[in-house]
Amino acid sequence: MTTVDDVAPELVESFETTIGHHDRIEPRDWMPEGYRRTLVRQIAQHAHSEIIGMQPEGNWLTRAPSLRRKAILLAKVQDEAGHGLYLYSACETLGVSRQQLTEMLISGAQKYSSIFNYPTPSWADVGTIGWLVDGAAICNQVPLCRTSYGPYGRAMIRICKEESFHQRQGYELLMTMMRGTDEQREMVQESVDRFWWPALMMFGPPDDDSPNTAQSMEWGIKRHTNDELRQRFVDMSVPQAEALGVTLPDPELRWNEERGAHDFGAIDWDEFWTVVKGGGPCNAQRIAHRKRAWDDGAWVREAATAFARRSAS
Ligand code: FAQ
Numbered sequence: 001m002t003t004v005d006d007v008a009p010e011l012v013e014s015f016e017t018t019i020g021h022h023d024r025i026e027p028r029d030w031m032p033e034g035y036r037r038t039l040v041r042q043i044a045q046h047a048h049s050e051i052i053g054m055q056p057e058g059n060w061l062t063r064a065p066s067l068r069r070k071a072i073l074l075a076k077v078q079d080e081a082g083h084g085l086y087l088y089s090a091c092e093t094l095g096v097s098r099q100q101l102t103e104m105l106i107s108g109a110q111k112y113s114s115i116f117n118y119p120t121p122s123w124a125d126v127g128t129i130g131w132l133v134d135g136a137a138i139c140n141q142v143p144l145c146r147t148s149y150g151p152y153g154r155a156m157i158r159i160c161k162e163e164s165f166h167q168r169q170g171y172e173l174l175m176t177m178m179r180g181t182d183e184q185r186e187m188v189q190e191s192v193d194r195f196w197w198p199a200l201m202m203f204g205p206p207d208d209d210s211p212n213t214a215q216s217m218e219w220g221i222k223r224h225t226n227d228e229l230r231q232r233f234v235d236m237s238v239p240q241a242e243a244l245g246v247t248l249p250d251p252e253l254r255w256n257e258e259r260g261a262h263d264f265g266a267i268d269w270d271e272f273w274t275v276v277k278g279g280g281p282c283n284a285q286r287i288a289h290r291k292r293a294w295d296d297g298a299w300v301r302e303a304a305t306a307f308a309r310r311s312a313s
Helices: 009-020 033-052 054-058 068-092 098-107 124-141 150-178 182-201 213-218 226-244 270-277 285-298 298-312
Strands: 254-256 261-263
Touching: 009 213, 033 054, 033 068, 033 098, 033 213, 054 068, 054 124, 068 098, 068 124, 068 150, 068 254, 124 150, 124 182, 124 226, 150 182, 150 226, 182 254, 182 270, 213 270, 261 298, 270 285, 285 298
Parallel strands: none
Antiparallel strands: 254 261
16 A cells, blocks of 8 residues: 555645646546545445435336336436446546445445435335435535546536436426325325435535545545535525425524525434444345345356456457
8 A cells, every 4th residue: 555655755746736726636646545545435335325226216117107207217217327337437447346346335334325225105205306315416416526536527427417307307296296186295295204304414424523524625525515515405405395385394494694594403313323324214125135136147247257258368
């Protein structure tokens, strides 16, 4: 492992200058081991989230209420698979293989977003995930297009364009239901009630309890803190909820003239950490499903590797 102490000073200086100028670090450039490890951690967690994130909505593929909704949902879930692949590829430029990353996900050594450990018992959840979960993802990810590591930032550009489409389809789905029957409106409200707080948790722990934020900001990996992005998401969602005609389940949510932002109630951080540590309602099911798919695909990976080896010789 190379540390700052045993590399040529001009390499360290070149890294620091690049970061200082908000330019991009590329795979061939020297980088501190901590920078590389932080990127592997964050990009892998992001990739795993996209792949595990296919499950809650995938649950509705066979039960979508019309062919049109089914085709849209199928396309969205396929997009998530694509995002996972771009991100795994970006991560591989840092010297880890997709096999290692998947094994770390399955063993619990690497995390994925807490939000995907909640169930999706209602069709309205498909719309709510698009509106709130993709909405939160966009808020967090648009600044990552300017992250300091080239392959990650470039992957994020396309991902954000697709997430933006996903968010709109979710909102349109909910809007259609809100124009329907009382029962449909109740389904939307019930789904929003369940997803609002977990969506706020997607941004990570509060800044004063976030061990990685300060260093990640210094390295230009993160461009904003967790709380800054969470606030941005709340401010963006309030008028959207009003237009939709749903109530956000927070009696303390109100505009603060002085701050020019919304105040909101306390997040249940005990719930967040329970879910992050594997105790959420669907953690075991999500990982078991991923492991089954990985095991079932072993023969395909073996055949592809053998074919590649034979073609190369
Ligand atoms: N869930 O010090 P920080 C999507 C962990 S993609 C689980 O603040 P950091 C698309 C964190 O890893 C959603 N764990 O960490 C889609 C760390 O643990 P570690 C995913 C969490 O990295 C939509 C510890 O807590 N997006 O939704 C969470 O500076 C619809 C301390 O936290 C990304 O991954 C959490 N919510 O900031 C797909 C975006 N929050 O690793 C399908 C990129 C924190 O030290 C359907 N990632 N932790 O053991 C990021 O921006 C950052 O990694 C944060 C966390 C902001 C998530």
